[in-house]
Amino acid sequence: MSNLTLVKALNAGLRRALESDPKVLLAGLDIGKLGGVFRVTEGLQKDFGEHRVMDSPLAESGIIGTAIGMAMRGYRPVCEIQFDGFVYPGYDQIVTQLAKLHARSKGLLKVPLVIRIPYGGGIGAVEHHSESPEAYFSHTPGLKVVTPSNANDAYWMIQQAVASDDPVIFLEPKRRYHDKAEVDLDGEPMPLHRAKVVREGTDVTVLAYGPMVKTCLDAAAAAAEEGTSLEVIDLRTLSPLDMGTVISSVERTGRVVVVHEAHLNLGMGAELAARITEQCFYGLEAPVLRVAGYDMPYPPSRVEEEYLPDLDRILDAVDRSLAY
Amino acid sequence: MSNLTLVKALNAGLRRALESDPKVLLAGLDIGKLGGVFRVTEGLQKDFGEHRVMDSPLAESGIIGTAIGMAMRGYRPVCEIQFDGFVYPGYDQIVTQLAKLHARSKGLLKVPLVIRIPYGGGIGAVEHHSESPEAYFSHTPGLKVVTPSNANDAYWMIQQAVASDDPVIFLEPKRRYHDKAEVDLDGEPMPLHRAKVVREGTDVTVLAYGPMVKTCLDAAAAAAEEGTSLEVIDLRTLSPLDMGTVISSVERTGRVVVVHEAHLNLGMGAELAARITEQCFYGLEAPVLRVAGYDMPYPPSRVEEEYLPDLDRILDAVDRSLAY
């Protein structure tokens, strides 16, 4: 057991991945001497060499496209995208090439590539540094999309993602980067594509992932004081979704609030609402309610607190759900 | 009134747009002498010159990025993307630049740019030529997304899209390109962002757009023979959605089937299901059911008929809805 920040947990997870398989490579901008702008790869180039921890030329399509080529050659590249807003120059390689190669090659080509993306807002950043692109990836068959919410999950999930034979979009909640948690460095992790009930409750099921899990736990604590019992589920995996865990909670509570920073329209909340309603049609006491970023470009960060879902907005949705 | 194919209607609409505003420009691959691979721009370069109908170098990001620059200079560019699968190299310019410029510039910069994309399957094409990317655009605030299903709408909607001061993703149902319809060349069009009830019915509301409208109308005809009355709505506008038209139908029928070619997971059907359920929670007799492309990369076109929603799958969903 070790008390680590999420950044350090990722660093430790990547280190273990590099140690345990010589085919694992890291590529990205400034990940070498600098250790990445968030220091997730700190010290790794020094210990594993420039061939395994590569500072790439400044071109995201090139980073991902060449990583695909390396994967075709048997490597397991982990690409770092510096910030959420900079993944789109590489989007074509991701959705058209990476996501499809397994199917197109009838399974002959495995493309075990991980794309790490620090995402989400709440850090007072300038534009393009606070976005939540998960829906763009989750809508794409062939990709898997996961996101840890805490250091322990980060440590394990990054290793599982690297070990996966499928391409994984690995979303890192940057505003939780410096949050510390106990990390069980040698334990037995839960499977990568499994959601987790992080707080049990009886009145309303609250679904969240990544940066919003903590916010929802805070909301649940506040609600408890007012006598409302929220069950909070950390989805952890966005594609595929772990509907089993979700549905068995909803069957008990009959009410759901989904929370994410990403835009409301066609966000993860939409898919969850559609599936939950289909699977629990007679069990729902209220429609699935969504608390999400508004459908506008991410605003100047001076007003991001009002833009992002927070405790009050979550509780407001809980109240509305209970009012049905 | 004129009996035109959808291609010819688009051609006529673009011609009128070019005639009525000297700032309108067309740019894209092979749109000049060749008239585009689908001949949508046939004859336009000859009549309006190489400065207004431009064959671009082979680079989608370049086509869209330079068009943004022209729009900043006061032009109204209409870009043609040759096939759905080739829009992604330009995706960064679309979601990060085009969609945000109005907000970022506080409205100083209008970017009246139209991106025309032939989309969808059913034409026996090779890979990357049959995709349905609408969710990737609809999830993006700042873009508007529309799609005509027939020649008359195509004629008017393209002109309205060009006249719009917002960027418009204009999706053209390529498998309906050669379908003919009466086009009212001088009539009064309905507003661009309005859905349309294309067949009235009482039992189930069927929501569709673009290529699937005809399929749903066929399904409605078949259902009628068996005594089931389907109301078919052509959404026409995917962002913003015209929920008013949808909800007033659902309030009458209490049952909804959404149909699209795009992948099920996080497709338009998810958002429609979420909103309809929220707005008509007590009025729904059955959950919103979705008939969509499966969550796999578009398969070899030799099996696309089984992949794409067809009359039988729609009727099957209708039956399931009625069975609740």
Add this chain to the structure above:
Amino acid sequence: MVGNESVPTVQLLTPEGERVEHPDYEFTGSDETIAGFLRDMVLVRRIDNEAHALQRQGQLGLWPSLQGQEAAQIGSGRAFGKNDYAFPSYRELGVAWAKGVPPVNLISLFRSVDMSPWDVNETTFHMYTLVIGSHTLHATGYAMGLEMDGLVGNNDPERDSSVTCYFGDGATSQGDVNEAFVFASSYNAPIVFFLQNNQWAISEPITRQSRIPLYERAKGFGFPGIRVDGNDVLAVHAVTTEALERARSGNGPTLIEAFTYRMGAHTTSDDPTKYRLDDELEYWRLKDPIERVAAYLRRHAGYGEQFFTDLAAEADEVAAEVRSQVLALPEPSLAEQFDLTYAEQTPYLAEQKQAYLEYAASFEEER
């Protein structure tokens, strides 16, 4: 294109079939080897014709013809050793042939029954990529991988390896292709960028993409570029051989611009009469890649008519064989596609498959 004669271009065999000297390049193979190249070119042209006919008869969705580009493809393809990997775009029937990929496999792609009908590892001929330029990055990454594998610069022909990536003149405008140049240069990757400048990108002439010869692009990225007469199989072979050797020995990338011509339509969907003049076609017909080799063999290597008659007969046979293989291709099924999306199937997609199978079965029952 007419008027480009002033650009330095490596040529070893004139359109008239005369061999000429070049200060830096020579073709050292025997006349028998040259006759082999001729055979390759004749066969692939014949197969190409057959595929075209199959498309016209409704048996294929599409066919992109290689006609006119046989020398570029056979000249380069026959320069490969067993550790030289090829990343094609979508018109490389000739390279595939040289790599031993059965033509039926290539054609099956355009029959849309399969997207990956050959073993890319075994053939060292990678998947077709239809999205312009995307594969140049894969090829570069693969080449970087070869270097990491220690397969470059060992001075050991058994081990030293390289990658050759094919793309067109239009592709040079794509960001990805230029990024591939950046990465290849930055990592000194063992790669040959083989650009077939066939003068057209569908209806757009090369002048839309560039106002200077394309081989010059490489220099600005820090590696050599060279233009070769792409209709001269000997020159292409010589130039490619050298570039492969550069790559394998650790001297980094080369851009080869094979100056050639797309004699046919872009694909069977295209109608070139809309945008190009017959004159141009006539001009290029005089530079035909096959004719000049035939003329050389006849005039200077003592090959008689029997050889040519036999070859034509062989070509017809091969084509007939390919045709019957194509027509016998098994149909794909949607059911199997469900399991191909992921290496590790997801519960969600497994459910969709189950639902699909049940739904499909309900129709079986009805029948």
Add this chain to the structure above:
Amino acid sequence: MVGNESVPTVQLLTPEGERVEHPDYEFTGSDETIAGFLRDMVLVRRIDNEAHALQRQGQLGLWPSLQGQEAAQIGSGRAFGKNDYAFPSYRELGVAWAKGVPPVNLISLFRSVDMSPWDVNETTFHMYTLVIGSHTLHATGYAMGLEMDGLVGNNDPERDSSVTCYFGDGATSQGDVNEAFVFASSYNAPIVFFLQNNQWAISEPITRQSRIPLYERAKGFGFPGIRVDGNDVLAVHAVTTEALERARSGNGPTLIEAFTYRMGAHTTSDDPTKYRLDDELEYWRLKDPIERVAAYLRRHAGYGEQFFTDLAAEADEVAAEVRSQVLALPEPSLAEQFDLTYAEQTPYLAEQKQAYLEYAASFEEER
């Protein structure tokens, strides 16, 4: 970077403050003009320092310093006529200054209160673009638009127009930048690509992006590239003046590589001690863009100490003024953002706004 002295570089003023001749370029302005450049550079450096301090004091989220690049920015910025548009990246305080954009506006962006705090049309200084390279395409399209507007090649200084686009050495690796070169060349657009090679892209040295000098990139796209001493304001001015004239007169694009150095951290978030050596900094300090002009004015133009003391005082005043303006910037509100997303508001977003306002009001009531 040390060791690059052999690359042909235009220089008109040595680091020691001596003017030197160049066969192709000369600076024809007066000593007064040169003193004006000095003033510009001193003031922007001082303002830059102030912004840095504001960030350190928690008043800004981030600040990308221009230190070391004053000559590149003032030399080019002061070459502009009124019809020369500039498309900056995110470090162009000096260019903005030359364009008359109030520094407080630039800084407000990094206070995250506003994303577009100046009128791009009035100032002819376009929006900052933080996504590397994206704006090079906008600039190219804008330049194409100028040409379509008939504002190029009229031999009329009142009308003829151009665009200058700023970007860094790292940016040259991006696909978009290379596509911008393709389009600019293909359409012969009236554009100057102004590359500030400050040797670093955050922690990555220029050698990661290119193994040859970057100005050479242009030639491979069919237009001229030139390297200028980016710390020599006179040379930058002269070279830019000529490139602008080329553009305006219809002779197409030019790439200027201003060879300079980022003296500070990449931004206030960066820690350059992790990746670069003090020696390098020392080497470049000797080439300071301001010192050499001061030396020239002192030694060869008779400017006495009073001038420099006054200038320093003016700089402090200006900086203090900027500081107080920054601190007085009004706070944005989320409510107004709802109406900015579209030119024509959508009902859906209007509803979201309504709900937000009601929700926000419910808190007001509670208080």
